[in-house]
Amino acid sequence: MPKRIVSGIQNIGHRVIESVWRLGVASRFFMLVLFKSGTSVRRFNLVIRELYFTGVLSLIIIVVSGLFVGMVLGLQGYETLQKYGSESAVGTLVALSLVRELGPVVAALLFASRAGSAITAEIGLMKATEQLSAMSMMAVDPVARVVAPRFWSGVISMPLLAAIFSVMGVFGGYLVTVVFIGVDEGSFWSQMQDSVDFRFDIMNGFIKSCYFGVAVTAIAVFEGYDAPPTAEGVSGATTRTVVTSSLAILGLDFILTAFMFRGVS
């Protein structure tokens, strides 16, 4: 019996050491990507090309999801608020929920599953088919040429996608509550304008989405670059990208919210 306990503890220890070690490798890789980002700045067209794949091609899912999330918020908000006769505050509810929380978080979750997984799979497959080795043998550094442009394209497109998500959500809320249900348009917009603060709400939401952009793409490029060069390896890495970055987004969101809205009533 004690033997089993000992081996159980050893097992836990192994896993902890392994995950800490992996975190260290990931951090070193992240520093390496930053260090080798010079090429991305000098040849910005490499980043622009990736912006198309990570940003522009993610637009459709972001726009549609934003619209529906805003419409649902409008419906639910109206249902509850009308009981207290304050249905005109539904604009405030929709805007604040979107700009502070749902915009950055849901857009980042969608981004992780749409663009993050694609980045991991692409880099992983390039590794598995020896394209990265071939590049390295041609005296071209794959981290500078392949990884860094993808990283920066994700960092740039994430806040923009989150902003578009929030805008579409507000529009969805407007459609449902003002156009379909008939809430007064003037009070919908003016209450929203009164209560949404640029510094506290919009800027904080923007800062959050920047953090999420860095986290998601850093995880995606690391998992791709680190993937075992087999079909199983790449599929496992793609799954890990989605799971790890979703957890990272939610964890980071809590920490950032705790710091940002501390003492703000």
Add this chain to the structure above:
Amino acid sequence: MTSENLIEISGLNFSYGTRAILKGIDMTMQRGKVIAIMGGSGSGKTTLLRLIGGVIEPTSGYVKFAGQVVHELERDALFKLRRKMGMLFQFGALFTDLSVFDNVAFQMREHTNLPESMIRDLVLMKLHAVGLRGAHHLMPNQLSGGMARRVALARSIALDPMLIMYDEPFTGLDPISLSVIGNLIRRLTDALGMTSIVVTHDVQESLKIVDYVYFIADGVIAAEGTPHEVRKSVAPFVHQFVHGEEDGPVPFHYPAQSYQKDLNLENTRA
């Protein structure tokens, strides 16, 4: 002597952890020759190419390329040296997001400041040399295996390297593509004055085109010689390898305890 040899390998050892892959390899490779490195799967042939390219470092010994010890070079100097080397990977390793044209132009765009019009001419010339000028607009997924390998060959000669290393260039090709690739290796080596190292286990095809052969088995050079010497060789390993015999110095059976013991027949017989 030194100026004639592009590559000199001396006392080269390499191990992954405690597993020794190469044990004391000595080789010289003359300029302008096609050299084959043969051996069974897992005998350390590809490892040798990676050591020459400086992708991994030897445990001891050295590889000297054009007078420079490869593993002693700093990163920048190593990258500079690699511009003089080309490598053809087993399945071509073409960049799947770039067209055939852009694949061949890749190194020119990365390493030179040539105007686009000149790059265009050079790329078409390289593609013409492998017979695929007409395919310059295709994407890698539209090519057959043999065509992809020819494009990769055009890409590896893009900057007129001094050395090209071919990692299993004949694997999985039909007989026509096989002899096309074989002849291209020979012709390009002669026309461009390069040196070629072909890692392969396709004995018949490679003996037609190479100048010298090294056999590697268990991490050491088991035999070497010109194709003529190799064909005549009576050394058991070479004979088994060249003629593809099932059993010999390389046994058919993986080491195991006695067959009778495994089937529990020893006690029952009595």
